[in-house]
Amino acid sequence: MKALHRQLLAWYDREKRDLPWRRSRDPYQIWISEIMLQQTRVETVLPYFARFLSNFPTVKDLAAADTDKLLNLWAGLGYYSRARNLKAAAEDMVARFDGEVPRNHESLRSLKGIGPYTAAAIASIAFDQAHPAIDGNLERVFARLLALRTNPKTEGRAAVTTFGQRLVDLGRAGDVNQAVMDLSAKVCVPREPRCLACPIQSHCLAFREGSQNEIPVKKEKKAPIELKAAGLIVLAEGELLLARRPQGEWLAGMWDLPWWVETAESKTLLLDSAQEFARSEQKRTITKHKITFQVRAFALGRKPKAQILEQLPAPAAEFRWVKLSDLHGVNLPRPSERALEQALSKQAN
Ligand code: SF4
8 A cells, every 4th residue: 555655646646637726725715616627627627716816816706706606717618506506615614714715524514515525626626634525437437456356336335435444544644646547537437547647656556456347346327318398589679588587497597598498398488480480409417307398489569568578477586687689798598598599590581
């Protein structure tokens, strides 16, 4: 274990990726980077990270942030609940921890959006505490090192955690976590790991038995849940109708075209079908759901806007009309943008 620890860190010291959040030990920056990196590639995060910090340089700035501005800065990164949770956690830090990121693993865990992995990453990287930060990438590397024949997410979880704990207990916990993370991204990749270039190959049982491509053992993938949704483009006097996504629903708090998942109880749309000028189909995947959107576009001329709202079946927290020329200030989700582009080009023809 000691030799593995030494060789892994020697490789990391030589090869580590130069990333902006690694140039600082500021717990705030480390927290923001860890949240942005969830389900998101490093290259995508880089420009967002810089913009975010220049807008909200401290916990207190984030706690006081305007939600619309925050969501706008987040647009394109996906999983918007992360942005809302960041703000809620920052408010909590101001209320309970004097505006600082807490040092303690348990306190970190008590904050919104910080699960066991993120708490361990912050505690180890920012405060050098011996917590292994085990996500899917570390699971893969550890499962291979151990030639684990059980699923590291379930039955094999304890073996992987114990292994990680032993490794960070040997010192430089934050660097150990980041070294395995880098190794998982550059060498011990999911398919066809580059074992010949691996700095810890001599400790790897899977390599020794030639089973690295069969490990980690996975559980069978469940088929996505298919849903149908209806979306609306409503134009009246050069203005487009937007709806704020209701709390508790997907993309909560975001401005989007009005849309709703269709169920047997869905109410009927009362808009005049003679005024419909385009229809398109868009696909979206949100978490485990594959959603097919039927987007219908209506041009409703001078009809009173209040009357139009009464005819919509879509629930929304709020509605708002936006001039088409002002739309660049609103970041619509990409499938909505596509539907709008298609409808407007049809209308122009
Ligand atoms: S030898 Fe191969 S399978 Fe083992 S840790 Fe290195 S890259 Fe991964």
